[in-house]
Amino acid sequence: MSTALPIHTPSGMTDRLTVLTLPPQLRAHISWLEQSFTATDYPDPARQNAARSELADRVEGLATVLAQASSAVRDDQAVVLRGLPAKSTAMVVAVASAIGPVVPSRPDRPLIDDLKPNPAADEQTRTGDLRVALTPHTDNSSVPAPPEVLLLAFVHNGTPDSGGESTLTHIDDVAEALDATDVELLQEPRYPSLNVPTDTGLAPTLTSVLARSADGRLTVRYRDAALDAGIASDLAPETPSAAHVNALHRFTATVREPARQTRVRLDTGDMLIIDNARFLHGRTEIEANAVRHLKRLYTRLNP
Ligand SMILES: O=C(O)CCC(=O)C(=O)O
Ligand SMILES: [Fe+2]
Structure with missing residues (x-):
């Protein structure tokens, strides 16, 4: 199912974006999931799969939407999943695992990284915590095997005019x-x-x-x-x-040409999913004082 999403796009570029909506019933299962799938389980792909499949047994329509998301990512689409209870890390990890095993970007990095504008952020290491615009890039471009799929779950994204829009550029x-x-x-x-x-x-x-x-x-x-x-x-x-x-x-x-970029404003409950080797991503500047919180994670695409 497709839902209206604020998109600024050069003609033809919407072809690369698939927007899907999760079943609203998902929300009713947050506390059950959070009890059966906890932080110590998150790194284990077998636990991720078990949590997702138990959730799909309880929520009608979930398996179908997640299968559509997974095939769209493999079919060269940027995917936006709407209606994700993104405040719940258990939900975010369980849903993300439909694309592939959730893995850290590098062995020494956390599985889930909270990005929030932070005036005390280390200007160098934590670009996601700054308010400056981020030009199109690959995450972890220097390591021998960069993470395969990038997922950004939006807990908050300011107000419609406070910036922090996502840019997508297909290679x-x-x-x-x-x-x-x-x-x-x-x-x-x-x-x-x-x-x-x-x-x-x-x-x-x-x-x-x-x-x-x-x-x-x-x-x-x-x-x-x-x-x-x-x-x-x-x-x-x-x-x-x-x-x-x-x-x-x-x-x-x-x-950097705006003509090659799709710009999309994501908000609470949206999760952006892209193949990190096929799309560059960036972000417009975030206005001072805008409240913004993203959970960033990565999955495998290939076995
Ligand atoms: O803040 C965002 O929307 C994305 C952040 C990002 O791409 C990064 O920190 O590498
Ligand atoms: Fe990034």
């Missing part, structure tokens, strides 16, 4: 706007990348911005700040050629 729409030579150059592993500042002091990894998966689709790993830091690092294993750097600059200019 095929970017590649289409680039010269074929740039698409080739960006697939060469010549780009030092460093998650800053958490990995400061480490040697940057050599990454390619684009790659082709076995089925021929383009995948992306890109964060401007990570590439800037990697390229500038004295520890970089090599320096990219001028041609590689120029291709990267054209890529950056293209992903």
Whole structure:
């Protein structure tokens, strides 16, 4: 089922967004779920599946919506699930596990990360806790295997005019706007990348911005700040050629064009789900004083 959602989109881009509504009866099962599925269970994929399937036995229509969400993500769609009791972490984890096992982005990171604008936030490590606009990026772009699926569950998102809208950029729409030579150059592993500042002091990894998966689709790993830091690092294993750097600059200019971005305002009870290798995501600036709270988690897409 599709529900109206405030979307600003260049023509044609709504093709990449699937909006689904969860059964309202879900809400009646929060306290039961929270008793049978607790924080110590969350990291265990078998417990995640058991909790979800018991929930689906109780809530008519849930299994169907979750199956639709899972196939839409695999079918190259950004998905917005509406009507999620996002305050309940048990609900968020159980529902997310329909896409794949819920896993931390890196072994040393929490399974669920609460993002809230915080004036005391470490400006470097906690970009999600700042109010500044975030340009389109891949989460954890520098690690050998970035998280496969990103899920953002919205507990609050200010008021309709307080900013904090999500931007989505599909890699095929970017590649289409680039010269074929740039698409080739960006697939060469010549780009030092460093998650800053958490990995400061480490040697940057050599990454390619684009790659082709076995089925021929383009995948992306890109964060401007990570590439800037990697390229500038004295520890970089090599320096990219001028041609590689120029291709990267054209890529950056293209992903930032509003014409390539779908902008969507998500609010309480919405969960955005994207393939982190097919979509770049960002966020518009958050107005001072706007109350905002997101739960961020990741799932596997592939076995
Ligand atoms: O705040 C948001 O909407 C997204 C935050 C984000 O993408 C990040 O911190 O990497
Ligand atoms: Fe992000």
